[in-house]
Amino acid sequence: MAKQxxxxxxxxxxxxxxxxxxxxxxxxxxxSEDTNNTxxxxxNEEQYEGSDQKDSPLYKFFxxxxxxxxxxxxxxxxxxVEMEEAATTEELKDxxxxxxxxxxxxxxxxxxxxxxxxEKEEEKECKAILGLLDEAKExxxxxxxGTVTRDVALxxxxxxxxxxxxxxxxxxxxxxxxxxxDKVADLLERTLEEEEATDVYLTEIAEGSINMEADxxxx
Ligand SMILES: [Fe+2]
Numbered sequence: 001m002a003k004q005x006x007x008x009x010x011x012x013x014x015x016x017x018x019x020x021x022x023x024x025x026x027x028x029x030x031x032s033e034d035t036n037n038t039x040x041x042x043x044n045e046e047q048y049e050g051s052d053q054k055d056s057p058l059y060k061f062f063x064x065x066x067x068x069x070x071x072x073x074x075x076x077x078x079x080x081v082e083m084e085e086a087a088t089t090e091e092l093k094d095x096x097x098x099x100x101x102x103x104x105x106x107x108x109x110x111x112x113x114x115x116x117x118x119e120k121e122e123e124k125e126c127k128a129i130l131g132l133l134d135e136a137k138e139x140x141x142x143x144x145x146g147t148v149t150r151d152v153a154l155x156x157x158x159x160x161x162x163x164x165x166x167x168x169x170x171x172x173x174x175x176x177x178x179x180x181x182d183k184v185a186d187l188l189e190r191t192l193e194e195e196e197a198t199d200v201y202l203t204e205i206a207e208g209s210i211n212m213e214a215d216x217x218x219x
Contacts, residue, residue, distance in 0.1 A: 049182075066110060067122050067124035070107070075130070079136065089148060089151050095201060173185050
């Protein structure tokens with residue numbers, strides 16, 4: 001069996017375990033991004049991931065999805081600063097500040113994906129994210145500054161954004177697995193897990209305190 005075919009077969013059989021591998025690396029405190037950088041270099045020197053699939057409609061669709069996400073993440077980097085400024089409670093301000101930093105990491109991770117694929121970093125306008133961000137801006141305008149009700153609304157707006165990202169990264173990571181792009185899949189899954197963790201944390205702060213405080217707010 002040719003080396004490339006053998007690797008493809010091994011990748012396919014390992015694909016199902018990609019989630020587990022990524023989770024284990026994190027559990028062991030082994031942030032494999034540095035490792036990825038080194039192996040990415042070696043990979044790039046030899047062969048780009050997906051290089052034999054570049055003309056396929058599925059790969060083109062996948063690439064377009066990555067460009068969509070690069071656009072979305074860059075918009076979110078700016079929007080999260082505005083959302084942090086608009087939030088009332090320190091808890092939510094901190095959550096938005098943290099996610100702003102995490103979102104910057106998502107941008108650089110996407111850039112690594114483009115590099116792994118030997119593709120130009122390009123953005124494609126994402127109408128969904130623009131609509132969701134318009135909604136977030138509308139919420140800021142329509143709720144009173146300094147109220148916890150504003151935070152309730154901002155959390156829901158942020159979770160709608162998260163769910164768009166979760167759906168997108170989930171789908172793209174699975175496509176990367178299908179097309180035997182292990183390293184790309186791993187990077188996308190790391191971002192997916194961070195988006196999911198943010199979503200869970202937003203639910204926790206809403207249900208743990210912010211919703212109740214808003215309910216007790218004077219009117
Ligand atoms: Fe993100």
